[in-house]
Amino acid sequence: xxxxxxxxxxxxxxxxxxxxxxxxxxxxxxxxxxxxxxxxxxxxxxxxxxxxxxxxxxxxxxxxxxxxxxxxxxxxxxxxxxxxxxxxxxxxxxxxxxxxxxxxxxxxxxxxxxxxxxxxxxxxxxxxxxxxxxxxxxxxxxxxxxxxxxxxxxxxxxxxxxxxxxxxxxxxxxxxxxxxxxxxxxxxxxxxxxxxxxxxxxxxxxxxxxxxxxxxxxxxxxxxxxxxxxx
Numbered sequence: 001x002x003x004x005x006x007x008x009x010x011x012x013x014x015x016x017x018x019x020x021x022x023x024x025x026x027x028x029x030x031x032x033x034x035x036x037x038x039x040x041x042x043x044x045x046x047x048x049x050x051x052x053x054x055x056x057x058x059x060x061x062x063x064x065x066x067x068x069x070x071x072x073x074x075x076x077x078x079x080x081x082x083x084x085x086x087x088x089x090x091x092x093x094x095x096x097x098x099x100x101x102x103x104x105x106x107x108x109x110x111x112x113x114x115x116x117x118x119x120x121x122x123x124x125x126x127x128x129x130x131x132x133x134x135x136x137x138x139x140x141x142x143x144x145x146x147x148x149x150x151x152x153x154x155x156x157x158x159x160x161x162x163x164x165x166x167x168x169x170x171x172x173x174x175x176x177x178x179x180x181x182x183x184x185x186x187x188x189x190x191x192x193x194x195x196x197x198x199x200x201x202x203x204x205x206x207x208x209x210x211x212x213x214x215x216x217x218x219x220x221x222x223x224x225x226x227x228x229x230x231x
Contacts (some may be wrong), residue, residue, distance in 0.1 A: 133213030
């Protein structure tokens with residue numbers, strides 16, 4: 001059994017919040033019966049949802065986009081602090097693709113490659129640790145990176161009872177007071193790189209994801225979002 005709103009989200013029909021609104025309006029039918037409660041349903045249950053205009057909501061064709069996330073955007077659809085959200089970068093025409101979701105996240109001050117899809121199953125597949133997809137970052141830190149600190153970063157670190165790493169870190173370029181690092185990892189916790197660097201007395205000034213598994217970011221010369229029919 002699974003909660004109805006969650007099941008609608010997993011089927012990529014809409015977000016959980018949107019599903020709850022559909023249910024409250026009586027726009028969802030389970031086994032042919034209209035429901036008004038976010039109840040538990042069997043996985044094999046017949047499920048249909050409709051817009052207020054009576055048009056059936058169907059799962060859109062699976063799409064996957066690569067975008068170059070700018071710094072200063074948060075990876076949520078709504079933010080209580082009213083910060084810029086990633087989805088504000090998408091034009092209204094993208095509504096034809098249904099509910100959009102990020103594959104993993106980048107925090108507000110991080111930038112670089114971000115995968116976005118409209119298929120919850122694809123999102124789960126790409127995020128699953130068993131897929132062993134390597135994420136690669138370029139990280140600019142302020143401070144001195146010693147062999148001892150490198151060894152510490154390349155080993156598991158416990159911070160406030162949570163184990164982070166090991167990361168795969170090597171020096172790319174040393175400047176006067178800053179150092180560019182190459183960092184790779186197969187799985188990651190929230191703000192893991194920043195917390196590990198802070199534990200090593202290094203301040204992160206810039207964090208850029210350059211690849212996620214086989215997907216790599218390159219120079220951006222034209223607007224990514226040119227039309228809702230692009231591949």
